[in-house]
Amino acid sequence: MLATKAEEFAGKLNISNFKASSDWLEKFKFRQSISFKRVCGEEKSVDCQSADMILWKEKLPLLLQTYSPDDIYNADETGIFFRMLPDKTIEFKDVDSHGGKKNKERLTVMVCVNMSGKDKLPLLIIGKSANPRCFKHVKSKPT
Structure with a gap:
């Protein structure tokens, strides 16, 4: 999208010898500190300017x-x-990389620590069942 827009602007500015190549795009992103990231977290879900938040x-x-x-x-x-397996890999160009359906089986873990960082409580793990199959042959868990 950036390359298409750059070529569109070059046309409007009457610059005829401009080509938004992949090399140009990478250098432009580096100069402008643009990176590709995954969106995560819920930071914007809290209204920090509400009267209750200011009072708190x-x-x-x-x-x-x-x-x-x-x-x-x-x-x-x-x-x-x-x-869940990783969704990105490094592979030779002539080798096909195919993934499968993502396994979304998970454990929920609660972490707790005090403000000074001196007391890190043991992890509290909540699984799908009392004895998950993935821990079938595990005698004792470190948490």
Whole structure:
């Protein structure tokens, strides 16, 4: 899309010898600090300018000043797709690379640590069943 637009602008500016090659595109992206990324996270789902958020931002430091960083904990959950294969690979040009359906079987893991980082609690793992098949021959789990 960038290359097409660049050639369109070159035509409008009467530049006849311009060709938006892949080499030009890579150098343009480098000069302009443009990169291809995957979109992830929910950062924009919170309204930081709401009255409640502004009030909370004012009250939170007052609440936290009475506690030691060793006594303030944060916990969050994440998914571990333990059977999903990577969707990108490096392969020779003449070799076909075919993928299959993505295996979305996962475990949910809760991580928790205190503000100072000194107390990292053991992971809490929530699986699909009490005894998942992937751990069939595992005698003890480290978490």
